[in-house]
Amino acid sequence: MTSVTPVTPRHREDAQATRDILDPATTAVIATVPEHTAADVHAAVARAKTAFDTGPWPAMVRSERAKLLLRIADAIEANSERLFRLETRNNGRPITETRAQLSRVPEWFRYNAGLLAAQRNAVLPGDGPYLTYQRRQPLGVCGIITPFNHPMLILARSLSAALANGNTVVVKPSELTPLTTLALAEILAETGVPDGVVNVVTGGREAGVALTEHPDVAKITLTGGTEAGRSASVATAARFARMTAELGGKTPVVVFDDVDPVTAAEGAAFAAFIAAGQSCVAGSRFLVQRGIYDKFVDRLAARAKNIRVGDPSESGTQMGPVISARQRDKIVALIRTGADEGARLAAGGPPELPDHLAEGFFVAPTVFADATMDMAVAREEIFGPVAVVVPFDAEADAVAMANDNLYGLGAGVWTTDVARAHRVADAIVAGMVWVNDHHRLEPSLPWGGVKESGIGKDAGTESFDDFSWVKTIVVRTSDSSVDWYGASAETRLN
Incomplete structure (x- = not known):
């Protein structure tokens, strides 16, 4: 495990199990890391608890902690070239995407530093000679479980x-x-984060389960699949720990016939195919009004066919591989299912690749047209570069179809009618709704879904506040004695 230091093996007589980390574009081994066990997780939590109970971090003056967060942001910016190239190689996103995304990472540290510096404690109204106020206290040890798509x-x-x-x-x-998490741990150490404050464990399910079940972990933040979130929720609920979970999604994008179908289709391609569709809010089912349906499908299919799939390290590449053979095979199986169910394949098929990428985990951008809401491709999360287009007639039909799903993370609406935009955005059951855009994020925007897309919020003041608990303090300001049993009722009230 690491404690803002490079990976070190456990002090055990038996050999440390390891895991090879692959480049998904070539399947080459690019690193080997420890496969940490439950015992390693327990040691990491113990280290974090000691740092919380006896270390300087929780007691640090707020302004000093805010300054350190700002230094972290600056250090990430200074290392951005190394970080985005490392992430591209590790998860296969084109370098243009990782450069754009990682360039925004410092914003989150600066935003939360600002919230900390500006934080005020409430003074509460009340009757009698009392001053009542609140203070926020840190929770303790927090576990953060992150996914492969946006590490x-x-x-x-x-x-x-x-x-x-x-x-x-x-x-x-x-x-x-x-890999970028381990690199960030090194940056935190160099920036001055005290030892034990941030600890990293690498490994699979055993490590994740041990972290969610640990009695000394006060909060879990998990981004992953719905079943993993369900298990973690049960584990945290058993000890009344806090839980934030961003889980699956099947994002509906409603396209009305008052928009230009070419503009909407180009926006749809961005919604569906960025990160090779490996995003919980990827536009995966497009509900398109019949008046522009054919033109929209034609343009989306043409755009999909022209996306340059290839080596993610090359600046001209527009789509890289998916993360693993397992994920690729799942996506391909669902594509076959869509064809078997009767959806029309408007774009897709095996991607054309150079020899050195022949073993990579690539899936071509795929568009299914003429789908219906009872098809698996229109209902199940595919988590790959597959867009499914379903026609609709009336606004009410579109809203009903958008909400006819287990998930509720993100949604999109394309229209030039201002009243309709607000009306439909309000009617769709999702934690985030974009109008005439997609994937737009800011540190101030609360992020999280409803239904089986999870609980709680990341980002925004909601996330900031949920990493603390509120203590209410009541101070009696009267100099009269407190004699409940010997005094009159009038005295007792004062």
Whole structure:
């Protein structure tokens, strides 16, 4: 495990199990990291608890903690070239995407530093000679479990808020993409984060379960699949720990016939195919009004066919591989299912690749047209570059179809009618709704879904506040004695 230091083996006589980390574009081994066990997680939590109970971090003056968060942001910026190239190699996103995304990571540290510096404690109204006020206290040890698709960005959202509030942290990145998390741990150490405040464990399910079940972990923030979130929720509920979970999604994008179909289709391509569709809010089912349906499908299919799939390290590449053979095979199986169910394949098929990428985990951008809402491709989360287009007639039909799903993380609406935009955005059951855009994020925007897309919020003041607990303090300001049993009722009330 690491404690803002490079990975070190456990002090055991038996050999430390390890895991090879692959480049998903070539399947080459690019690193080997420890496969940490439950015992390693327990040691990391113990270290974080000691740092919280006896270390300087929770007691640090708020302005000093805020300054350190700002230094962390500056250090991430200074290392951005190394970080985005490392993330591209580890998770296969084109370098243009990782450069754009990681360039925004410092914003989360600066935002939460600002919230910390501006934080006020409430004074509460009440009757009688009392001053009642509140103070926020750090939770203690917080566990952060991050996914493979946006390792640095998703970690920064929770880590910056946890640290701002004075908590200590144990991070378990995806077993497939730990490299930028380990690099960030080194940056934190160099920036001056005290030892034991941030700890990283690498490994798979055993490490994740041990972290969610540990009795000394006061909060878990998890981004992952719905079943993993369900298990973690049960574990945290058993000890009344806090839980924030961003889980699955099947994002509906409603396209009305008052928009230009070419503009909407180009926006749809961005919604569906960025990160090779490996995003919980990727536009995956497009509900398109019949008046522009054919033109929209034609343009989206043409755009999909022209996306340059290839080596993610090359600047001209527009889509890289998916993360693993397992994920690729799942996506391909669902594509076959869509064809078997009767959806029309408007774009897709095996991607054309150079020899050195022949073993990589690539899936071509795929568009299914003429789908219906009872098809698996229109209902199940695919988590790959697959867009499913379903026609609709009336606004009410579109809203009903958008909400006809287990998930409720994100949604999109394309229309030039201002009243309709607000009306439909309000009617769709989702934690985030974009109008005439997609994937737009800011540190101030609360992020999280409803239904089986999870609970709680990342980012925004909601996330910042949830990494602390509120203590209410009541101070009696009267100089009269307190003699409940000997005094009159009038005296007791004063």
